[in-house]
Amino acid sequence: MPQNRLQRLHHEFNFADTADAKLHIALGLPPSRHLLIDETLDPWPKGKLDPERYRDGIEARFRAIFELELSGSLVRSVLAWVGAHATQRQAADYVINAMRDYLKKAGL
Numbered sequence: 445m446p447q448n449r450l451q452r453l454h455h456e457f458n459f460a461d462t463a464d465a466k467l468h469i470a471l472g473l474p475p476s477r478h479l480l481i482d483e484t485l486d487p488w489p490k491g492k493l494d495p496e497r498y499r500d501g502i503e504a505r506f507r508a509i510f511e512l513e514l515s516g517s518l519v520r521s522v523l524a525w526v527g528a529h530a531t532q533r534q535a536a537d538y539v540i541n542a543m544r545d546y547l548k549k550a551g552l
Contacts, residue, residue, distance in 0.1 A: 490552050495543035502539050503532040 507528040514524030 488552055493543075493547060493552065495540045495547070498543075499536050499540060502536040506532050506535045 510528035510531070511521070511524045514520050514527070
């Protein structure tokens, strides 16, 4: 006869794996094979993500960070605004290209 509670439950309900019994005990559910539902995720929609659609958001975020980091005096604020607008495209290009490289590497 099994010695501990988990082994008794495993024996009584004829679990194929003790990990199943541990899961149901931890959740406070009665051990039952009907609760063991095999769930899978839907397949990832390949080719559906276009990183270019995020360009405006990336540029706006970059400008806000750039301007905040250089805020303070009027001169620094003007320089920050000019610098942010001058470099936002390069920053967005870098991020979007990194996203494209990852999607290609991941086969998405």
